[in-house]
Structure formats: C-alpha cells, structure tokens
Amino acid sequence: MNIILLGPPGAGKGTLSSKILKEKNAVQIATGDIFRYNISNKTELGMKAKSFMDRGDLVPDELTIDLVWDTFDKLDKEENTIVLFDGFPRNMKQAKALDCGMEERNTEISKVVYFNVDSQILIDRITGRRVCPDCGETYHIKNHKPEKEGICDRCGGKLIQRNDDNYETVKNRINIYNEQTSPLIDYYKEAGKLITIDGAKTPEEVFNEFNNKLGE
Numbered sequence: 001m002n003i004i005l006l007g008p009p010g011a012g013k014g015t016l017s018s019k020i021l022k023e024k025n026a027v028q029i030a031t032g033d034i035f036r037y038n039i040s041n042k043t044e045l046g047m048k049a050k051s052f053m054d055r056g057d058l059v060p061d062e063l064t065i066d067l068v069w070d071t072f073d074k075l076d077k078e079e080n081t082i083v084l085f086d087g088f089p090r091n092m093k094q095a096k097a098l099d100c101g102m103e104e105r106n107t108e109i110s111k112v113v114y115f116n117v118d119s120q121i122l123i124d125r126i127t128g129r130r131v132c133p134d135c136g137e138t139y140h141i142k143n144h145k146p147e148k149e150g151i152c153d154r155c156g157g158k159l160i161q162r163n164d165d166n167y168e169t170v171k172n173r174i175n176i177y178n179e180q181t182s183p184l185i186d187y188y189k190e191a192g193k194l195i196t197i198d199g200a201k202t203p204e205e206v207f208n209e210f211n212n213k214l215g216e
C-alpha cells in the first residue's frame with residue numbers, strides 16, 4: 001500500500017509518519033530527511049540541496065525524483081507493507097513522475113492523506129519545533145516538550161532547531177506550498193484518492209482519524 005502524506009510545512013506529516021512507523025508494518029520515504037542526512041554528511045547531493053533548503057525553496061525536480069526511485073527500489077518491503085511518501089510529491093511534475101514510475105513497477109498510489117491546517121498554526125508549530133539530529137524525533141517548545149529540556153527522550157541526543165525553521169524561511173515555504181503543492185489536492189481528489197484530515201487536532205486524534213478514514 002503506497003500512501004502520500006500531503007500538507008503544508010508544519011502540518012504534522014512527520015509526526016503522523018513516526019506514529020505509523022511505530023505501530024504498523026510501514027516504511028517511509030521522507031525527502032526532507034534524506035536531504036538533511038546528505039547535508040550533514042557533506043555528500044554531493046547534500047551540497048547541491050543545501051542552498052535551496054536554507055532559503056525554503058524546492059530542491060530541483062531532477063535531483064528529487066531520481067532520489068525517490070532510488071530509495072523506493074531499495075526499501076525492504078513485503079506485499080502488505082505500507083510505504084509512506086512524506087514530503088513527495090510537491091508539484092505537478094513530481095506527481096506525474098510518481099504516477100509513471102508506479103505504473104512501471106505495476107503498483108499505484110492507494111491513498112493521499114491531506115492535512116488541513118490554518119497557516120497561523122503552522123508558523124507557531126514550525127518556529128517552536130526542536131528535532132533530534134541523532135534519531136529524528138520531533139518536539140515542540142510548548143506542546144510537546146521533552147522530559148529533560150533540550151534532550152531527546154528517545155536517544156539522549158541534543159535537540160536542535162532546523163536551519164529552515166525561522167520565521168522568514170517558513171513564510172517562503174508556505175508560499176511555495178500554496179503556489180506549487182496545493183494544486184495536488186484537486187489532482188488527487190479527481191483521482192478519487194484523497195482523504196482529508198483535520199491537522200489542527202492533537203497528534204493522537206490525527207492518528208485515530210487516519211486509522212478510521214483509511215479503513216473506510
């Protein structure tokens with residue numbers, strides 16, 4: 001089962017993804033995480049992606065699409081494994097490339113989970129987000145604090161703020177989402193694949209809504 005998590009920055013895609021990975025037979029392709037891993041390891045891909053990400057712009061399609069297929073083909077997945085696409089596709093060209101590649105592999109996108117969230121909530125969530133660079137766990141300075149300030153509950157790593165989680169960059173990321181990514185909502189609605197989730201609810205409620213709607 002191939003599921004896309006579609007929504008603006010800070011909508012809660014990573015948070016839901018992490019719950020699904022813990023509780024279900026699932027694997028994920030999170031393009032933002034893959035780029036950040038490459039940046040911290042100073043790979044050629046990381047060097048190419050860094051300036052786009054620091055500005056909040058999209059990394060060029062030719063780098064992103066190849067990366068997704070390379071990752072997809074290497075995933076350890078069985079027939080009933082859920083493959084989560086977190087942060088991909090982000091524009092029409094990527095969506096068409098995804099359809100095409102799925103067809104070549106005799107599979108398809110099963111559902112697209114769209115997170116509906118107001119933009120003021122997004123800014124508050126993103127500017128308050130803290131992440132663990134070691135295990136990827138996500139926190140928030142107000143609504144999801146770690147037990148010990150600045151330290152990851154899961155692995156003891158030192159929490160950091162992402163380079164692109166400042167106010168100016170977030171505004172650009174939201175603009176880019178509105179211009180380039182939001183047309184995908186209608187694209188997948190017309191394909192009969194869209195499930196809409198109220199992303200303003202708590203993470204537990206979002207997870208329950210995901211389970212209920214996926215079962216429908």
Ligand code: AP5
Nearest residue numbers: 009010011012013014015031032059087125129140202203
């Ligand atoms: P990426 O890493 O994908 O970032 P994003 O899409 O901007 O999404 P975020 O990670 O900011 O938000 P999220 O929805 O995962 O929210 P989260 O669960 O963490 O992309 C980064 C960059 O990489 C892009 O700008 C681009 O440059 C590049 N890139 C990536 N993919 C690309 C592609 N396909 N093509 C081209 N370029 C690409 O939650 C956020 C905060 O809110 C956390 O603190 C969390 O604790 C809190 N929170 C979450 N849910 C809730 C809730 N329900 N209630 C209260 N708080 C919540």
